[in-house]
Structures are given as C-alpha cells and as structure tokens.
Amino acid sequence: MTRKPHLLLLSLLIAVCSTTALAQKAGSGADQIETFAAPIPGLPTEGNIWGMPVNLHGQTTYINQRYNNFKSSYSGQNSLDSLKSMSYTWSGTLFFGARIAPNTDVYFNPEVVSGVPFSDLAGLGGFTNGEATKANGAQAKFYSARAFARHTINQEGDKVVLENEANQLTQTVSSNRVVLTGGQFSTLDIFDDSRYAKDPRIQFMNWGNMTYLAYDYAADARGYSWGLAGEWYLDNWVMRASRMLAPKSPNGRDLNWQIFNAYGDQVEVERQHNIAELPGKVSVLAYRNQMILARFQDATNYINQDPATRQGSQAINNVRTSNQIKTGIGLNAEQALTKDLGIYGRAFTSDGHTETMSFTEADNSISVGMGMNGTQWKRPDDTIGISMMQNGLSSYRRSYLQAGGVSYFIGDYASPSQTISYSPERIGEIYYNATVIKNVLAGLNFQHIINPAYNSARGPVNILSFRIHAEF
Known part of the structure; x- marks a missing residue:
C-alpha cells in the first residue's frame, strides 16, 4: 500500500472509533454468558x-x-533496565469481512502500531504488554495483520447463530460442522481460546495470559503467519489442527515459504461442558516445530571451548546449522462459577532442548486466575481480573545462560566473576476496566514480577499500566 491510503485508513479508524466504538465483548458462540460484559447493541456494521x-x-x-x-546488583546485555522507565503502545485495526459464497467468507485486517517497549523488549520471560511485540518505535507502522478465507461445511445437528462481530459475519451454522481457514492470521486466532484470559487489549496484558507462555507457536515477529487450519465441531467436542509458516530466522519478521521444510504444526482437542447450567471446557494442545534452530547443549559447548572470548555473546548464532524439532504439550481449563464470575488455568511444557522459534523465553509455564463483571456493584459493563503465573527454564537453557550465553530476550551475564542464580519467574497481575462512556473503556493494570528473566538477584519489579480501548 502507498502512504496516502495508509493515511486515509488511519483517519477513518480514528474518526469512527472516537465516536462509535463498542464496549468489550465476553467471548462468542451460542453458550456465551455475561462473564465480562453485558452485550451492548451495536451500530449497523453489517450490510450488503x-x-x-x-x-x-x-x-x-x-x-x-x-x-x-x-x-539490581548488576545488569547484563539483555537485562531489564533497573532505573525508572516508561513504555507505551498504540494500535488501530480495521476488520473487513465479505461473504463471497453461501458458506465462504473472506476477511482483511489492516493494522497500524507504534510504541516503545521496556528495554527494547528484553529482560523478561512474561512480558508485560501483549501489544509490545508489534511495536518497533514511535513512528507508526502499517501492515496487514490478517488476510484469510474461511469455509464452513455444515453437517446434521442443532442450529447455532454466530453473531456479527470482528472477523465474523452473522451466520447460522450447525453444531456439527467442519471449518477451514486459510491465509494470513494468528495461530492464536484458532487455538487456545479463553473467555477470561486471551486479549491484552481488553483483558490481562501479560504474555502469560494471552496463551501458554511456553507455547512456541509459529509466527513472525508481530505474532502473525500464513497457513491452513481445520476445525471439526461435534456438538460439545472440537478438534483442531493447523500448519503455519515458520520465520526464516528465530523471532524474525520474514517468513520461510518452504512449508514442508520449516513449519509449526499444532493439534488441539477441546471438550465443552455445563455444570449447573454454567459453561466450562477442558482442552489439550500439542505442537511440533521444525526449522533451523540452535541446540542449547551445542551453544554451551561452543562457549566452553573458549570462554574468555565467547562469554557474554549470543553463541546460539554460531551453532545454528541444521533443522531441529521442538515439541510441547499443554492443558487449559475454565469454568463459570456464576453468571458473573469464572476461573481458568493453563499449564504447558516444551522439550527445552532448542532456542525459541517465535514467542518468548520459557520452557514451562502455569497460570491461574479469575474474571468477573461488576454486576454486584451495579456496573455490569465493568470487569476485573486477578491472575498468578509462574514461568521456568529447562536445564539446557539454564546451563547455556550460566555459561555466559545470551539469547534474544534474556541473558544477564556481565562478568566472569558474576554468579547467576536462576529461579522461576513469578508474576501476579490484576486489572480493572471501567466503561467511561458508552462504547469506550478505560482500565488500570498492576503487575508484580519476582525474579525478572529468571534471575533471583534482580527485582522485584512493580509495573502500573493505564489502558484506553474503543471498538465499533
């Protein structure tokens, strides 16, 4: 796109969102309850x-x-700055959709982002802002976030109405159906959905509440990729599978289009249920990545051959020579306790032999929390959430860091005399969102981080956030 259409797009987004935004939504589907916000009638955003x-x-x-x-007794190359700091992000997205055939839709999401993350996005496993991965400086960047087609194959079953919303035209489908999605989108658009902890724009902000922190899903540096996904709905069961393009280099912006040579595969099985007429679900997700990656054992051996010159370096760059396989598996569960209150939990482990491909520095993670709306204090459109997270490293990654190695996001090595004690990174997060005026919310978020970047010699860090969000 040229600069002029970008400016027109931005102007349209700001003008419309400033006057006609919707308040946040709480999940989707036929079994939606008022866990976070009562549905608010929208403007006529659907037509012909x-x-x-x-x-x-x-x-x-x-x-x-x-x-x-x-x-902070010391700081290394990838340490979170121990001095008073400020970070911000701003994003704007348009969601276009069209039904080109009775059961086939196409969607396009142009997006603009600007922002400055803490310490150039280094010094943490669980980063504090899910939007920060897209930001690359104060100058606004325009790009395509999603451009995909979705085809639904209905089978016999109960009728389910999917309401008009972002990337979903109003549609009546069967409870038994197959859904195929192909094009550019995020792996997290399909997998590991959660009513309580998913979207950093309106829920928890920390990466460990966007998804499993140890889930190294295939994506470019902004979190999007190209690929094909299939979903099979069988009443209360859902089975999902996809293959997504991997980046050309770990955490890189450019994707490798050799989809049979470098890729990320994932499968998920989900079981939905009702307890006392309140919805919940349990899902299991597994992934398998293949691309040229460094093995931590090889990188550690490389440093030990000449520690005088190789300590403090990103040695993984020197041992990245052949395709490696990386795998992981996780469990997600959530349950509504009342119409206004629900709980959730996630746990995940990756094999930990190889460096991070696309997401962040974690080999095991667990998160638990709750979310509720403000019905009890007569503000049903307000929401509150509380969460606890713990993230850990494999013995292979720890050995590499203790030998003096540095990776993309972490690595506090400063001198040969320095002894680093690695411990799990623990994060507590709480947020409150208030509907300030119709269709616009403002919120406060507080995060307490113990052992930032898994280093017990640094921290804790207390981070206070302010957020404003609008939709139409």
Whole structure:
C-alpha cells in the first residue's frame, strides 16, 4: 500500500472509533454468558454490497506502562533496565469481512502500531504488554495483520447463530460442522481460546495470559503467519489442527515459504461442558516445530571451548546449522462459577532442548486466575481480573545462560566473576476496566514480577499500566 491510503485508513479508524466504538465483548458462540460484559447493541456494521453480505469493525487501544527503580546488583546485555522507565503502545485495526459464497467468507485486517517497549523488549520471560511485540518505535507502522478465507461445511445437528462481530459475519451454522481457514492470521486466532484470559487489549496484558507462555507457536515477529487450519465441531467436542509458516530466522519478521521444510504444526482437542447450567471446557494442545534452530547443549559447548572470548555473546548464532524439532504439550481449563464470575488455568511444557522459534523465553509455564463483571456493584459493563503465573527454564537453557550465553530476550551475564542464580519467574497481575462512556473503556493494570528473566538477584519489579480501548 502507498502512504496516502495508509493515511486515509488511519483517519477513518480514528474518526469512527472516537465516536462509535463498542464496549468489550465476553467471548462468542451460542453458550456465551455475561462473564465480562453485558452485550451492548451495536451500530449497523453489517450490510450488503452488490448483494454480498459485508461487515466492518474497528478497534483502537493505547497502553501506557511505568515502573520505578528496582533492586539490581548488576545488569547484563539483555537485562531489564533497573532505573525508572516508561513504555507505551498504540494500535488501530480495521476488520473487513465479505461473504463471497453461501458458506465462504473472506476477511482483511489492516493494522497500524507504534510504541516503545521496556528495554527494547528484553529482560523478561512474561512480558508485560501483549501489544509490545508489534511495536518497533514511535513512528507508526502499517501492515496487514490478517488476510484469510474461511469455509464452513455444515453437517446434521442443532442450529447455532454466530453473531456479527470482528472477523465474523452473522451466520447460522450447525453444531456439527467442519471449518477451514486459510491465509494470513494468528495461530492464536484458532487455538487456545479463553473467555477470561486471551486479549491484552481488553483483558490481562501479560504474555502469560494471552496463551501458554511456553507455547512456541509459529509466527513472525508481530505474532502473525500464513497457513491452513481445520476445525471439526461435534456438538460439545472440537478438534483442531493447523500448519503455519515458520520465520526464516528465530523471532524474525520474514517468513520461510518452504512449508514442508520449516513449519509449526499444532493439534488441539477441546471438550465443552455445563455444570449447573454454567459453561466450562477442558482442552489439550500439542505442537511440533521444525526449522533451523540452535541446540542449547551445542551453544554451551561452543562457549566452553573458549570462554574468555565467547562469554557474554549470543553463541546460539554460531551453532545454528541444521533443522531441529521442538515439541510441547499443554492443558487449559475454565469454568463459570456464576453468571458473573469464572476461573481458568493453563499449564504447558516444551522439550527445552532448542532456542525459541517465535514467542518468548520459557520452557514451562502455569497460570491461574479469575474474571468477573461488576454486576454486584451495579456496573455490569465493568470487569476485573486477578491472575498468578509462574514461568521456568529447562536445564539446557539454564546451563547455556550460566555459561555466559545470551539469547534474544534474556541473558544477564556481565562478568566472569558474576554468579547467576536462576529461579522461576513469578508474576501476579490484576486489572480493572471501567466503561467511561458508552462504547469506550478505560482500565488500570498492576503487575508484580519476582525474579525478572529468571534471575533471583534482580527485582522485584512493580509495573502500573493505564489502558484506553474503543471498538465499533
């Protein structure tokens, strides 16, 4: 796209979102309950063009985060800055949809992002802002976030109405159906859905609450990829599988289009249920990545051959020579306790032999939490969430770091005389969102981080965030 269409797109987004945004939504599907916010009637964002159903939605989100000085006996190349710091992100997205055939839709999401993350996005496993991975400086960047087609094959079963929303035209489907999605999208658009902890724009902000932190899903540096996904709905069961493009280099912006040579595969089985007429679900997700990656044992051996010159270096770059396999498996469960309150939990482990491909530095992770809306204090559109997370490293990754190695996001090595004690990274997070005016919410978020980047000699860090979000 040229610069002029970008400016027009941005102007449209700001103008529309400023006057006609919707308040946040709480999940989707026929079994939706008012866990986070009561449904708010929207504007006529769905219509017809040339006899073809279309819809248009948008969002804009601003997040500002700050922390004061924290304890640090030393700092290394990839340490979180121990001095008082400020970070922010701003994003805007348009969601275009069109039904080109009775059961076939196409969607396109142009997006703009600007922002400055803490310490150039280094010094943590569980980063504090899910939008920060997309930000690359104060200058706004425009790009395509999603451009995909979705085809539904209905089978016999109960009728389910999917309501008009972002990337979903109003549609009546069967409870038994197959859904195929192909094109550009995020792996997390399909997998590991959660009513309580999913979207950093309106729920928890920390990466460990976007998904399993140890789930190294295939994506470019912004979190999107190209691929094909299939979902099979059988009443209360859902089975999902996909293959997504891997980046050309770990955590890189460019994707490798050799889909049979470098890729990320995942499968998920989900069982939905009702307890006392309140919905819940349990799901198991496993992934298998293949691409040229460094093995931590090889990188550690490389440093030990000449520690005088190789300590403090990103030695993984020197041993990345052949395709490696990386695998992991996780469990996700959630349950509504009342119409206004629900709980969730996630646990995941990866094999830990190889470096991170696309997400962040974690080999095992667990998170638990709850979310509720403000019905009890007569503000049903307000929401609150509380969460606890623990992230850990494999013995292979720890050995590499203790030998003096540095990776993309972590590595506090500063001198040969320094002894680093690695411990699990523990994070507590709480947020409150208030509907300030109709269709616009503002929120506060607090995160307490113990052992940032798994280093017990640094921290804790207390991070206070302010957020404003609008949709239409």
